[in-house]
Amino acid sequence: MRLKEIGEFGFIDRIRSGCLIRTARVIKGIGDDCCVFKTSAGLATLLTTDMLVENVHFMRQAISPYKLGRKSVAVNISDIAAMGGTPREAVVSIAIPETLEVEYLDALYEGMKAIAGEFDVNLLGGDTTASPAHLVVNIALVGEAAEDEILYRSGARVGDVIFLTGTVGSSAAGLDIILSKRSFDEQGPLLNAHHDPRPHVQAGRIIARLKVATALIDVSDGVAADLGHICRESGVGAIIEGSLIPATSLVRKYCDRFNLDFLHLALHVGEDYVLLGTVPEGEADRLATALRSEGCEFFPVGTIVAGAGLGLRGVDGSLRAIRPGGWDHFK
Amino acid sequence: MRLKEIGEFGFIDRIRSGCLIRTARVIKGIGDDCCVFKTSAGLATLLTTDMLVENVHFMRQAISPYKLGRKSVAVNISDIAAMGGTPREAVVSIAIPETLEVEYLDALYEGMKAIAGEFDVNLLGGDTTASPAHLVVNIALVGEAAEDEILYRSGARVGDVIFLTGTVGSSAAGLDIILSKRSFDEQGPLLNAHHDPRPHVQAGRIIARLKVATALIDVSDGVAADLGHICRESGVGAIIEGSLIPATSLVRKYCDRFNLDFLHLALHVGEDYVLLGTVPEGEADRLATALRSEGCEFFPVGTIVAGAGLGLRGVDGSLRAIRPGGWDHFK
Numbered sequence: 313m314r315l316k317e318i319g320e321f322g323f324i325d326r327i328r329s330g331c332l333i334r335t336a337r338v339i340k341g342i343g344d345d346c347c348v349f350k351t352s353a354g355l356a357t358l359l360t361t362d363m364l365v366e367n368v369h370f371m372r373q374a375i376s377p378y379k380l381g382r383k384s385v386a387v388n389i390s391d392i393a394a395m396g397g398t399p400r401e402a403v404v405s406i407a408i409p410e411t412l413e414v415e416y417l418d419a420l421y422e423g424m425k426a427i428a429g430e431f432d433v434n435l436l437g438g439d440t441t442a443s444p445a446h447l448v449v450n451i452a453l454v455g456e457a458a459e460d461e462i463l464y465r466s467g468a469r470v471g472d473v474i475f476l477t478g479t480v481g482s483s484a485a486g487l488d489i490i491l492s493k494r495s496f497d498e499q500g501p502l503l504n505a506h507h508d509p510r511p512h513v514q515a516g517r518i519i520a521r522l523k524v525a526t527a528l529i530d531v532s533d534g535v536a537a538d539l540g541h542i543c544r545e546s547g548v549g550a551i552i553e554g555s556l557i558p559a560t561s562l563v564r565k566y567c568d569r570f571n572l573d574f575l576h577l578a579l580h581v582g583e584d585y586v587l588l589g590t591v592p593e594g595e596a597d598r599l600a601t602a603l604r605s606e607g608c609e610f611f612p613v614g615t616i617v618a619g620a621g622l623g624l625r626g627v628d629g630s631l632r633a634i635r636p637g638g639w640d641h642f643k
Numbered sequence: 644m645r646l647k648e649i650g651e652f653g654f655i656d657r658i659r660s661g662c663l664i665r666t667a668r669v670i671k672g673i674g675d676d677c678c679v680f681k682t683s684a685g686l687a688t689l690l691t692t693d694m695l696v697e698n699v700h701f702m703r704q705a706i707s708p709y710k711l712g713r714k715s716v717a718v719n720i721s722d723i724a725a726m727g728g729t730p731r732e733a734v735v736s737i738a739i740p741e742t743l744e745v746e747y748l749d750a751l752y753e754g755m756k757a758i759a760g761e762f763d764v765n766l767l768g769g770d771t772t773a774s775p776a777h778l779v780v781n782i783a784l785v786g787e788a789a790e791d792e793i794l795y796r797s798g799a800r801v802g803d804v805i806f807l808t809g810t811v812g813s814s815a816a817g818l819d820i821i822l823s824k825r826s827f828d829e830q831g832p833l834l835n836a837h838h839d840p841r842p843h844v845q846a847g848r849i850i851a852r853l854k855v856a857t858a859l860i861d862v863s864d865g866v867a868a869d870l871g872h873i874c875r876e877s878g879v880g881a882i883i884e885g886s887l888i889p890a891t892s893l894v895r896k897y898c899d900r901f902n903l904d905f906l907h908l909a910l911h912v913g914e915d916y917v918l919l920g921t922v923p924e925g926e927a928d929r930l931a932t933a934l935r936s937e938g939c940e941f942f943p944v945g946t947i948v949a950g951a952g953l954g955l956r957g958v959d960g961s962l963r964a965i966r967p968g969g970w971d972h973f974k
Binding site for chain 2: 340436462
C-alpha cells in the first residue's frame with residue numbers, strides 16, 4: 313500500500329495503537345501539540361536524541377524495517393544507560409520517501425514498539441514528514457535518574473580500572489560482512505549484533521546504584537573513540553590492554569578466517585552499545601561482583617594514567633600510542 | 644571552510660559556546676551521552692519534536708541559514724506555546740550534506756541561539772551526522788506547565804467562541820511569493836512571516852493562567868486543518884466566519900494585486916504559528932481583555948457547533964461546508 317492512499321493522518325492513526333507501554337504518570341500521548349507527563353519528584357531528567365539516516369547509518373537493503381525500528385530506539389536507550397538512568401518517554405520524527413510502502417512503516421513501528429515494551433519506554437508522539445530521497449528516523453528520549461547517581465564522562469581519575477560490560481567487535485564484524493559482501497556460514501549472530509544491539513540499561517543501573525564508578529559511556533563510536541571522550545572530558549590518559557579486550561569466539565573466528573585485525577574492529581569501529589566505564593582499583597572487585605551477581609558482565613581492559621592520549625599494550629607487551637579515532641561523520 | 648577540515652568533534656566544539664542560555668537547574672549540557680536537568684516540582688513536563696527537511700519544508704536558496712535556524716527552533720517553541728507551557732531545554736539533531744560550508748552551519752546555529760535566547764531556552768545537546776543529499780534539522784524541546792493549566796485539543800464544547808491570537812495568511816503569502824517567483828514591492832514582511840515566525844508563548848501563558856479556554860492549538864497546517872484537529876479531538880463541529888479572519892492590510896493588498904483568494908491562504912496553507920483556541924462565550928470578553936492588556940491579541944473568528952465538520956460563512960452570509968484540509972505530507 314502506498315502512503316498517499318492513507319495520508320499523513322491515516323498513517324498516524326495506524327501507528328498510534330501500542331505506543332503507550334506504561335500509563336502511570338503519562339498525561340497525554342500521541343495526538344496533541346506536545347506529549348505531557350510527570351517526572352518523579354527528586355529525580356533529574358535526562359534527554360538524548362539520535363538520528364539514523366539512510367545510506368549513512370543503514371542501508372535499506374541490508375536491514376529489515378523491524379530491526380531498523382528496534383535499533384533506532386535502542387541507540388537512544390543506550391545513551392540513557394550510559395548515564396546510569398532509566399529510559400521513560402520517547403518521541404519519533406520520521407522523514408519518509410514517497411516510494412516507501414505502508415507495510416515497511418508498519419514493520420518499522422512494530423520494531424520500535426517491541427523494544428519500547430522490553431525497556432518500559434512509551435512512544436508518546438513525534439513528527440511525520442515527506443522526504444525527497446532518504447529515510448530519516450530521529451528519536452528523542454527522556455529518562456530519569458537520581459542526581460547523585462548519574463555517571464558522566466568527566467570523572468575518570470589516574471589509577472582507575474577501565475572496564476567493559478560486554479564483548480566488543482561483533483557489531484563491527486557484522487558491518488564488515490555487509491560492506492565486504494563476504495560469505496561466512498555463521499554470520500547470523502554477527503549481523504544481529506550490528507542490526508539489533510541490546511542496550512545495557514540493567515548494567516548501567518547497577519553501576520549507578522553502587523556509586524563507585526567514576527565515568528561511564530556507551531560504546532557507539534568504538535572503544536578507542538569512546539575512551540578518548542572519557543579521557544578528554546576527564547583530563548587524563550589511558551592504557552588499553554589489547555589482550556584483555558573481550559570478544560566472542562565467533563568474532564575471533566571471523567577475524568581469523570578473513571585475516572582481519574580484531575583489535576581494529578573492536579577499538580575503532582564501534583556500535584557495540586555495551587558500557588565502558590572507569591572505577592577506582594580498590595572498588596573494581598565490588599563492582600564486578602555486583603554486576604555478575606545480577607547476570608551482567610565486568611571485563612577490566614586497561615588503566616587510566618596521567619597525561620593525555622591513549623596507549624595500546626599489545627599481546628607481546630609492547631606499548632604504542634593509538635589515535636582515539638572512531639567514526640567521524642565529516643572526515 | 645569544508646566540514647571535513649574540522650571534523651565532527653571540531654564542529655561540535657565550534658557550536659558549543661552560547662548554547663547555555665540559562666544555567667539554573669541545568670546539570671549537564673553538551674558533551675555527554677545525555678543532557679541532564681531538573682524539572683520544577685509539581686509541574687508536568689511537555690515534550691515536542693519537529694523535523695525540517697530540505698526541499699520539503701524549505702529550499703536552501705530561499706531562506707538564509709540564520710533564519711532557518713530560528714525557524715527550526717520557533718516551530719518547536721510554538722508547540723509548547725500551544726499547550727500553554729513554558730519552553731525550557733532543547734536538543735538538536737542535524738544531518739549535513741558534504742557540500743555544506745562550515746560558515747553556513749555557523750549562521751544556522753547563530754539563528755538557533757538567537758531565538759533560544761529570546762525565549763530563555765537552552766540548547767543542551769544533540770546529534771550531528773552526515774547526510775547523503777539533503778539537510779535535515781530535527782529539534783526536540785522540553786517544556787513545563789502546571790498540570791491544571793495545560794490546554795489540549797480535546798476540550799472544545801458546543802457554543803464556544805473560536806479565537807485567534809494573531810493575523811493569518813502572511814506566511815502563506817510569503818510562501819506563494821517564493822513558489823510563484825512573483826515580484827511584489829512590499830514582499831519583505833510577507834517573506835519574513837514565512838521565514839521567521841514568532842511563537843506566541845506569552846499569549847499561551849496568559850490563556851493557560853486564566854483557565855477559561857477549553858482547547859488550544861498553534862496554526863501550523865492552516866486554520867481549517869488545525870481547527871479540524873480540535874473538532875476531531877473534541878467531537879464537535881465548527882463554523883468559521885470568513886469576514887472575521889484577521890489579516891494585515893499588506894496580505895490583503897497582495898491578494899488583491901494577484902487576484903488570490905485570501906481565505907484559501909489563511910485557512911488551508913498555514914505556518915502562521917499564532918494560536919487558535921476555543922473559549923465559552925461568557926468568558927470570551929475576559930480572555931480578550933487579559934490578552935490585550937498585556938499587548939497580545941484576541942480575534943473571535945467563529946463558533947463551535949454540534950456535529951462534525953467545518954462550515955465557512957462567506958462575506959455574503961452564505962454557509963458552505965469546507966474540508967479541514969491543510970498540508971498533508973503524503974497526499
